[in-house]
């Protein structure tokens with residue numbers, strides 16, 4: 001039989017899948033591997049009720065390709081109120097999660113041979129999405145010494161005449177880092193000077209701790225060359241509903257919409273009605289968000305402080321999202337060996353850091369969506385296994 005496409009064969013098999021396969025059927029496993037808030041905090045019931053009612057009222061047909069106007073209006077007023085940004089109805093496209101928005105943006109903007117700068121480590125779908133569009137992912141190393149933030153000079157050093165776009169994601173998956181505004185401004189200037197697009201994945205925008213502040217890239221004088229991607233998955237705890245969106249200028253959104261129209265057609269109609277309610281009912285949402293953030297904050301501190309008490313591990317306090325990225329180099333194990341040992345002996349799932357790029361070697365990603373009890377128990381088990389090993 002003829003072979004599947006080379007473009008798919010060139011995507012390296014996910015080590016995450018391998019970790020989950022290893023964990024399959026293991027009794028008493030604790031997962032610090034997942035990035036899904038729903039098991040901890042189900043979608044708020046007022047959102048669910050609105051979607052159920054929508055189905056009863058006949059919202060079973062396609063929505064417009066760009067999504068329901070009322071949802072786009074809600075998003076436009078959010079960006080106006082929170083960031084002072086102006087977008088029009090044809091500058092927003094509702095997508096099947098941020099995942100689809102990222103894919104569409106790559107398809108809309110990248111030509112074969114274009115280079116796209118991606119931090120290393122970063123969310124693991126970016127390089128394949130660039131490759132699917134025929135582009136070349138160029139990794140920009142980031143380090144723990146710089147709190148996992150992108151150094152503008154390092155980014156500048158990777159620019160060639162073929163560079164077309166930069167992908168950024170803060171708060172970050174997998175490190176929980178939040179960029180300083182001054183550094184983002186410097187990157188915005190680089191983008192301006194070299195005529196580059198910035199694809200800014202801001203889907204953890206609201207999951208931010210202490211007095212840290214999220215900067216929306218489009219506020220830095222580069223709205224016209226920025227594609228902001230956001231999602232209902234994380235902040236509204238709606239991962240399975242599959243609703244996200246892209247904001248950009250009219251020309252880019254039209255290109256995104258054309259691609260969207262040719263595959264997904266539109267995002268799920270009743271889910272969009274749930275999202276409208278989620279954005280309209282600010283009082284209920286604020287209550288939910290406050291509670292979720294306070295709980296994640298407790299879990300974050302428990303996990304990081306616990307890691308830092310274990311010999312061989314040290315861990316920065318993440319400023320956002322729900323991931324920690326502990327350094328495990330002193331254990332003498334590779335990221336992969338460490339994760340495998342922890343699944344088989346401690347029955348704790350963590351993701352090898354090099355799954356997010358070569359510079360993630362020596363780290364693992366451990367999320368804190370697990371309960372406080374599970375986090376405490378996982379830490380005990382990790383400690384015990386490492387003590388036995390040494």
Ligand SMILES: Cc1ncc(COP(=O)(O)O)c(C=O)c1O
Nearest residue numbers: 035097098099123173231233244
């Ligand atoms: C950084 C980042 N971007 C995008 C996504 C995809 O989100 P969605 O569920 O909206 O497709 C995720 C999901 O984990 C993520 O962590």
